Amino acid sequence: MLRFTKRADYGLMAIHYIALHDDLGTVSVKRIAEEFAIPQELLAKILQRLAKQGLIVSQNGPKGGYGLSRRPAEITIGEVIRALEGPINIVSCLEESSDCPQMERCTLRRPVRKIQAAITHMLDTMSLAELTSDDVPEILTIKA
Amino acid sequence: MLRFTKRADYGLMAIHYIALHDDLGTVSVKRIAEEFAIPQELLAKILQRLAKQGLIVSQNGPKGGYGLSRRPAEITIGEVIRALEGPINIVSCLEESSDCPQMERCTLRRPVRKIQAAITHMLDTMSLAELTSDDVPEILTIKA
DNA sequence: ATGGTCGCCGACTAAAAGAGTCGGACAAGC
DNA sequence: GCTTGTCCGACTCTTTTAGTCGGCGACCAT
Numbered sequence: 183m184l185r186f187t188k189r190a191d192y193g194l195m196a197i198h199y200i201a202l203h204d205d206l207g208t209v210s211v212k213r214i215a216e217e218f219a220i221p222q223e224l225l226a227k228i229l230q231r232l233a234k235q236g237l238i239v240s241q242n243g244p245k246g247g248y249g250l251s252r253r254p255a256e257i258t259i260g261e262v263i264r265a266l267e268g269p270i271n272i273v274s275c276l277e278e279s280s281d282c283p284q285m286e287r288c289t290l291r292r293p294v295r296k297i298q299a300a301i302t303h304m305l306d307t308m309s310l311a312e313l314t315s316d317d318v319p320e321i322l323t324i325k326a
Numbered sequence: 327m328l329r330f331t332k333r334a335d336y337g338l339m340a341i342h343y344i345a346l347h348d349d350l351g352t353v354s355v356k357r358i359a360e361e362f363a364i365p366q367e368l369l370a371k372i373l374q375r376l377a378k379q380g381l382i383v384s385q386n387g388p389k390g391g392y393g394l395s396r397r398p399a400e401i402t403i404g405e406v407i408r409a410l411e412g413p414i415n416i417v418s419c420l421e422e423s424s425d426c427p428q429m430e431r432c433t434l435r436r437p438v439r440k441i442q443a444a445i446t447h448m449l450d451t452m453s454l455a456e457l458t459s460d461d462v463p464e465i466l467t468i469k470a
Numbered sequence: 471a472t473g474g475t476c477g478c479c480g481a482c483t484a485a486a487a488g489a490g491t492c493g494g495a496c497a498a499g500c
Numbered sequence: 501g502c503t504t505g506t507c508c509g510a511c512t513c514t515t516t517t518a519g520t521c522g523g524c525g526a527c528c529a530t
Contacts (some may be wrong), residue, residue, distance in 0.1 A: 184445075185409050186328055186518065190418055204493065212474070219410055219427040224519055244475045267327050273335055283363040287474085289457055290338055293403075297448055301328075304441055313437055316529025318455075327516085331488065354505070368490055374507065387498030388504040 184272065186263070192220050192227045193266045200238060201254040201310045208247030211267065228266065235265035259313075269303075272298045290320035328416065330407070336364050337372045337410045338457075344382060345454045346396040352391030372410065379409035397455075404449035414449075416442045427454065 184320065191320045195325050200209045211229060215222040229248055233240045237257060250257065264270065273294055275282035339362050344353045355373060359366040373392055377384045381401060382392045385404065408414065417438055419426035426432065 184328060184330055184334075184407075184414055184416060186417050188418070189517080190328075191419070191434075195428070195432065198433065212476080217430075221519060223521080226521095227479085228479075240477060241527090242525080243345055245527080246476050246527070248477090263328075266474055270328055272328060273330050274332070275335070284339070287362075288339065289342065290335075293457055297445070297452075298355060300448060301441075301445060304444060308437060308441075320488090332490095333488085356505080365490060367492080370506075371490095371508085377507090382505065385498090386496080386506050389499075390497085390505055448526090 187267060189228055189266045190263050190312060192218070192225055193232060194262055195220075196229060197232060197250075197257070197262055198224060198310060198313050199240065200248055200313065201250055201257075204249040205243070208241045208249045210247035213247075221222050232262070232265055237265055253311075254314075254322060255309050255311040257310045257311070259308045260302060262310075270298065270302055272301070329382050331411060333372055333410045334407050336362070336369055337376060338406055340373060341362075341376060341382065341394075341401070341406055342454060342457050344392055345394055345401075346458065351389070352385045352393045354391035357391075365448045365465060366411045373431060376406070376409055381409055387450040398458075399455040402450050403454070404446060405455075407449060414442065414446055416445070427436075 196214050199214050199217065203209050213227045213231075214220070215225045228240065229240075229272055231247065232238050239251045240246070240248055244274060273278050273290075275284075275288070275291070276295065276298065340358050343361065344354050349351050355370045356366060358364070358373075359369045369401055373382065373384075376382045377392065383395045384390070417431070417434075418453050419428075419435070420439065420442065452458055
């Protein structure tokens with residue numbers, strides 16, 4: 183229904199929280215899970231995924247936890263979402279290996295691709311750092 | 327996963343097809359279903375929904391079918407999608423009656439709302455008529 | 471060295487949404 | 501009155517998402 187999954191949702195909350203708190207050391211899964219009332223094991227899986235993609239780094243053992251691998255301004259929302267959900271395709275027929283029987287006739291593909299490009303661009307333009315501050319890009323205009 | 331359902335997909339194809347062909351009379355579900363290789367009953371349900379929302383009008387009996395209720399330029403993609411999928415919410419916590427335990431602390435809400443507003447605006451700006459022509463709004467720019 | 475804390479990982483279950491089907495009722499034209 | 505076609509609700513099947521469980525290995529302090 184054109185909606186992000188909770189994976190993306192939780193992941194963004196968590197990485198944002200880490201961004202705000204990792205200057206004093208790593209942040210444990212448990213702490214984040216409690217803070218946001220997210221099932222701990224679920225969040226753990228999400229963070230593991232982010233770690234595997236290199237967006238955050240893990241520290242094992244007691245006093246362990248997660249920290250950012252880059253500075254907040256250098257991590258975009260788009261990266262986080264793609265790390266968790268894979269490439270963005272707002273319609274299935276734009277995927278690789280789509281067997282849409284209407285490849286030829288379908289006139290929707292072009293405009294849909296544009297919409298998708300716009301969304302992707304928007305997500306890639308917004309960094310973690312901008313989540314905190316108030317100067318989120320204001321509103322989008324369509325260049326006619 | 328941030329994706330439109332096939333309902334929306336099929337619905338757009340169909341209404342666009344109707345827009346192109348209804349000057350000569352109504353268009354039957356069967357014809358559209360065959361044209362796009364969509365299960366006929368499924369498409370029927372989708373069109374019923376569009377009819378109920380007043381975007382298209384139905385004509386019963388033989389030689390019956392569907393026609394647009396307005397001119398193509400006056401029907402937007404956004405309308406069609408909302409008619410089929412309900413209001414657009416890219417994250418569940420922006421819905422009515424969301425019991426997100428983080429209403430207070432969550433700093434994601436504002437930026438997410440912006441992204442959503444941008445998408446909605448984009449969909450509402452694009453009309454059926456523009457699907458056919460090539461002058462789809464080119465690319466979006468972010469007003470910083 | 472050892473035990474508790476914490477991240478790592480894969481397999482599993484449960485719930486919800488999506489996609490598609492079936493069967494019957496009704497309407498209009500031939 | 502029969503055929504063509506729409507209307508409509510209930511039902512099933514499949515896929516995705518959400519969440520759970522249990523064992524493993526790293527790390528640090530005592």
